[in-house]
Amino acid sequence: MSDSLFNWLKSRSAGVLLHPTSLPSAHGIGNFGPSAYQFVDFLCECGFGYWQICPLGPTGFGDSPYQCFSAFAGNPYLIDLDPVVSFGLLKEDDLAPLRELPHDQVDYGALYEAFWPLLAKAAKRFVKDGEPSLDGYGNYKTFIKENSDWLDPYAAYRATKDHFKGKPWFEWAKKYRTYELWQESELPQKLEAAISAEKFYQYLFFGQWKLLREYANSKGVKIIGDVPIFVAMDSADTWSSLEIFQMTKDGKPKAVAGVPPDYFSELGQLWGNPLFDWDALKKRDYDWWIARLKATFTLYDVVRIDHFRGFHDYWSIPAKAEDARTGEWKAGPGLDFFNKVKEALPEALLIAEDLGDLSDGVHVLREETGLPGMVVLQFAFGGDAANDYLPHNHEKNSVCYAGTHDNDTTLGWFWSEGDHVREHVHRYFGIGDEAPQWDFIRACYRSPARLAIVTVQDMLNLGSDARLNTPGAAQGNWQWRYSQENIDFLRRDVAGYLNELAHLYGRNQG
Template identity: 40%
Template sequence: MLRGFGVLLHISSLPGGCLVGDLGPSAYRFADFLSEAEATYWQILPLSHTLPEYDDSPYSAASLLAGNPALVSLEKMAQLGLAKRAPPSCPPAERARFAEAWELKRRYLEEAFEGRLGWRDYEEFAARNSWWLEPYGRYMALREAFGGPWTAWPAWARRPNADLPPRLERRADFYRYVQFHFWLQWEELKRYVNSLGVFIIGDLPIYPALDSADVWEGQRYFKLAPDGAPLYVSGVPPDYYSPTGQLWGTPVYNWAELRRDRYVWWTRRLTRLLSIFDYIRLDHFRGYAAYWEVPYGEPTAVRGRWAPGPGEELFRAAEDALPRLIAEDLGFITPDVVELRYRLGIPGMRVLQFAWDGNPANEHKPHNYERNLVAYTGTHDNNTTLGWWREETTPRSRREALAYMGGCRGGVSWCFIRLLFSTVADVAVVPMQDALGLGSEARMNKPGTARGNWKWRMAGDPPRAVAARLRRLARIYGR
């Protein structure tokens, strides 16, 4: 990756839009902000179709490949001549309101669908993407009819190749049509962002949710019982921070079955995502070396076991993708994970918030960085730097950080940004909340909590002074 810096901000956190940040004008203004700051990268979270039952987490989505309908911009629909009427004046929303946004936008999209607006282009889009779009549409139509997850559906509907009644087939076509709008708008935005010299970093969750088109359509690629219930679910083992581990609850892969098919199911998804992003962050990279699986029904992750992942063989099946991958190698990292990343030659991740434990050998301390890294003040799973400093650090760790930086003037967030920019890591990424100096009220996600996450939004377009400050640091440190 080119030496430079980026900003982490999900589309839903943009200002403007209708009840949630979307692919409309504010996304283009944010791209202009990045250009003015002379940023090289814009990192986002998965664009996937989120569900209110799972707090609209982009990591528990209805599909790894389908865009989130709530992020479709009604303004862009009108600009492109694909709306039956002018978009409404939406009420302000300090926090993202995904379900309400989709309910409002659904009516406009249904009108466009009934009017067959852009139909020829839609049919071309559907033909090019049929391998994932067809099952996704069927899944959403059945889910609308029977609820979720698919394991509770009638037996006939649990079969992904089942024919649908005409009414449900029409709903399936509607959901496919929504995807046409989403990806049309995304492709236009990406072209604009790239024209400014900015690359987009996307995200691939390691596991799809049980309640997803991916698992429903690819059942034999997961460790499932005959009725579809998982035999094992994902998580991480107990550690210093969590005596019972973390139980994520998604089904785990049947890697032997994937291998028999030369990993085509997985590599097709990776290839598709690399056609819509410039780089991909591989969530929970350690799971590709070995993963923690827990028998289904266990209340915690304590009774899990390590199982071997596919390792290098999986990535050699997608060799051309390697220069555009980033390994999220955080957490319990063993030598086999480090060796896998080095053999593949892909950058890992470091996080400044993890550096202050009194250990000079801590890999998150800047003097231990290498060039082939993407380094962060914090990620979407961390508190903001200011919130972390005020609420989660100890007096000892604060003293250590201040001594390391030689003191701090001008706000702790910017002291950390300066330190991050000064490192040898090829890429430095700053969450937008840190660039704005915000506290824990702006936190995006708190792992281990089921509600109240993924809702933060910027109050307005970022000030030009923030762009100037980032630009100045980027020039000082050759980013």
């Protein structure tokens, strides 16, 4: 292990998995406003050292943060509009439509109708005022210049997508179908105002996130971010960098991403993402990926790489396949990629999402990189004592979860499983049925794994209604939110006990 590339997880600690959209707010969706700062205070009171979130990118159809319009940009829905009012770019009354949205979940359709006109109005006033730098958010022109490599094509893509009523870029006329061709067209001038507005939205997002992250760090809380290995087919990344993907010159995929049949689906999962042309990227020293990771580490302290196995081998599915069963495994870039990452980012703190039925080669690659892997307690029961996810088999260099954003809540999972699984849980922990979610939380704290991550849903004793995401379900995901009453309960009745667990099992913040 001492010879591995990224052997960084040295001490025991704990954290909480909560995507910011699940925070309370008066604007229809959780954002970077006061409730985010209050959540950080709660983490500090409990002795948590980490806040883990899902990707922060701009979401499209299905609202999944794992299918974003950009691997670099931020999601404007997370912008708190109250400071925008204080800057004089909106009026208090402008926010009335947002306050009428549900407080207990995210209604993305209604949010879309209410939110974007307000942001557009703020952008117009920002331009009218001479594009001033906003206090605390950094110099606007410096932001535009320093991020131009990704911001220019992203803003062009989003403005053009809106211009064509939301159509994906591969359905645009051929003269707009690559960023290079687009730059030679009439659209850069025609869409100048819309492009500038998109850049302003990113300035707000990154300005507010920087302040929130600095506050978390000042409280001893580090942010764990998430990088999906693949990008969305309809994204600024594919449109502007077609040459690094397994796609034809006219923008058609040769094959797409997914996973074979597994725990979640008997048909496998047909994600539909474009696959990287790893040979082409290797010739360029993986420059796009290095740029992506460098940008990511300006947002987060630690980065989880989703679908780590894709760097060893990936499931390549014919582009016209109806499901994922007809795919085949193909070789990824392997250790060569991580050697280049180490050269460019020697202090990178990475976590490998290595869940599922993995080949020996994937395990070897993770050992060579030294990255901590993941263990999920919900996958541990119903078999025998050799199950890698049972606590007695956990490696120290790993991250222990009861469940992730893709799992049911522990309480929901427990009561949806059969008697055989519940009996295994009873015998393993020596418990009954009273509060299995807390037995799983305690098991995470006790685990040999150096980092333990729990969820707010489990701490609130919630069932399946509080599930955040169901893989394979096209709609109904990413909507769950907790309330102000929930966080008051946690701070009053739960924080002290969690702090006690942290000290008892050596996971206190310091």
